[in-house]
Amino acid sequence: MIHHHLLLILSLFFAMALLFMLSQRLKISYPIFLVIGGLAISFIPGMPQLNVDPELVFLIFLPPLLFEAAWHSSWNQLWKWKRSILSLGFGLVLVTSLAIAYFSVNIIPGFTLALGFLLGGIISPPDAVAATSVLKGMAVPKRGLTILEGESLVNDAASLTVFRFAVAAILTNEFVIQKAAVDFLESAVMGVFVGLMIAHLLYWILRYWVHASSITTPITLIAPYLMYIVAEEFHWSGVLAVVSGGLFLSFRSSDFLNYHTRLQTQEVWTTVGFLLNGFVFILIGLELPVIIAGLEGYSMSDAIKYALIITGLVIIIRIVLVYASTFIPRIVSKRIRESEKSPGLKLPFIIGWAGMRGVVSLASALAIPLTLDDKLTAFPHRNLILFITFVVILVTLVFQGLTLPFFIKWLKVEEVDEYIPEExxxxxxxxxxxxxxxxxxxTNYAVEMQQYETIHRIKEQIERSVNASTATLGEEDKKQALSTIRGLNRKILLELISLRRDVLAKMRRESSFDDSVLRLIESSLDLEEARLRKG
Structure with a gap:
């Protein structure tokens, strides 16, 4: 039986690769294309249903996806725009959950406030992968991209906390706001503590104990699961544990990664992230017919009506709150007005319209328990909540995802901050x-540059920023001298790479350049060192 499931999963991965290549040719964001492709695959005659165990959804997908997002985030940029990120990451999730809770109770028969909070917690967080995939190559101000990426790290924790408390309230029929607030603070603080403690331990092991490059990458793959499981074992925030630990390890990665492990780890994590994200997006399309078939007590027209109304409400709430969080603090605080340039009216709209739902919403919806604590009573309105969630994801991904590039080109949003282009x-x-x-x-090779022309050419190459070919002696009786010069040439080039890495580390500490640009330069140095050492 297991080989049938394995064959199905491998076939889906292969289909995912084909859909990704097709999306690149058609220049459509791959999450949108994968959702549509998954929906089309589900209607193939004889296609088996893929049932996902709700208890495994969070454990399998969330830790590595959160860790990868944290690893590639810029701590300096996150800290610079912390006010906007925190106001959207926490405030938007809470306000959206409250609005959806009270609104859904009034339009859906039999819906309780706890179920409304559950639905609101599920559909409130936007997906950074979907947004950045759509925005890739578009002329969007750096502030907007940073806020979207940082918001996704924070709002995942906030939405999953709302989800956890709402599920507990439904299962136990108890909900005390004071206790929930205290539990939330404890969960958040201790989750960050666990993440940082495990990250420090792994940092110490990777820097002082691990000397085999083949071990480093597996440890980074284990790290998010370790942080998440330990935090969840004590009922603290596994999401914040992974995010905080990932940010710390990323910031200190230059201390324990050499050129080989950095290239290897980057390639492995790129592959893992793509496979997990892609599988979740294609799963959205595959699961929709299953959810529709499981709707009981509601007509299809009613379910679609509820879903579309709530989707519209979610989109409107986000746009309104993005404008409110942008301009209300500027009106109230003179310090903010003096320290931050006004983003204008166009950028907040783009940030608001980029609120596409995806991986976290799907994982949360699928993680709703099948039954109540008695293991006999079905979880109330579970399939309707799943259906609404899937419609919200589909509409925001496809409709907002396809129209977002149009709005960016039409509005012509300009960079408002003093920002030097990456080039x-x-x-x-x-x-x-x-x-x-x-x-x-x-300072160190003045004599050698005068003695050997090829050594002097190293300096000429750097000054001209061109790849000048090194001269060879060419004579048969000078082969030994040529070998010596080549060895010295290679030694000097490796020393220069090490020197440039030290300068990059200083630039990172001084926050004088974007982390993404510094990583790009660091990657080019890694490739140069790999070529020299293999040569």
């Missing part, structure tokens, strides 16, 4: 690294 940052960093390399050569 200019790259050139500026290269110039700085080149100057340091030239000073290093003049």
């Amino acid at each position: 200019e940052q790259v050139e500026e960093i290269r110039v700085e690294l080149g100057k340091c390399a030239i000073d290093y050569l003049d």
Whole structure:
């Protein structure tokens, strides 16, 4: 029996790869294409139903996806826009959950306030992967991208906390707001504590104990699961544990990753992230017919009506709250007005319209228990909540995802902050690294540059920023000298790479450039070192 499920999963991964390649050709964001593709696959005659165990959804998908998002986030940029990120990450989730709770009670027969909170917690967090996939290559201000990415890290924790308390209230028929607030603070603080403690332990192991590069990548794959499981074991926030631990390990990664492990880890995590994200998005399309078939007590027209009304409400609430969180603090606080330039009216709309739902909403919906605590009574309105969630995801992904590029081009949002384009940052960093390399050569290899032309050409290559070919001696009786010079040439180039890495580390500490740009330069140094060492 297990080989049938394995064959189905492998077939879905293969279909996912084909759909991704097709989306690249059609220039459509791959999450949108995978959802539509999954829906089309589900209607193939004889296609078996893929039933996902709700208890495994969080454990399998969330930890690595959150860890990858945290790993690639810029701590400096997150801290710079912390006010906007926190107001959207926590405030938007809570307000959306409250609004959906009270609204759904009034339009859905038999719906309770606890069920409304549950639905609100599920559909409140937008998906960063979907948004950044759509925005890739678009002219969007850096502030907008940073807020969207940072918001997704925070709102996942907030929405899952609302989800957890709502489920507990439904299962126990008890909900005390004071106790919930205290439990939330305890869960958040202790979750961050667990994540940082485990991250420090792994950092110490990776830096001082692990000397085999083949072990480093597996440890980074284990890390998010370890953080999540330990925190959840004590009923604390596993999400915040993974996010905080991932941010710390990412910030200190240069201390324990060399060129080989960094390239290896980056490729592995890119593959893992794509497979998990892609599988969840294709699962959205696959599961929809199953959810429709399980609707009981509601006509299809009623279910669609409830879902579309709530979807519209979610979209409107987000846009309104994005504008409110942007301009109300500026009206109230003079310090904010003086420290932050006004983003104008266009950028908040883009941030609001980019609130596409995805992985976390699906994982939360599928993780709703099948029964109450007695193991006999079915969880009330479970399939309706699942159906509404799937419609919200579909509409926001497809409708907002396809129209977002149009709005960006139409509004022509301009960069409002003093921000140096990435291309200019790259050139500026290269110039700085080149100057340091030239000073290093003049100080340590002045004699060798005068003695050997090929060594002198290293300096010329750096000064011209071109790949000048090294001269060879060419004569048969000078082969030994050529070998010696080549060895010295390689030694100097490796020393210069090490020097430039030290300069990059200093730039990272001083926060003088974007982390994404510094990672790009670091990656090019890794490739250069790999070529030299293999050569």
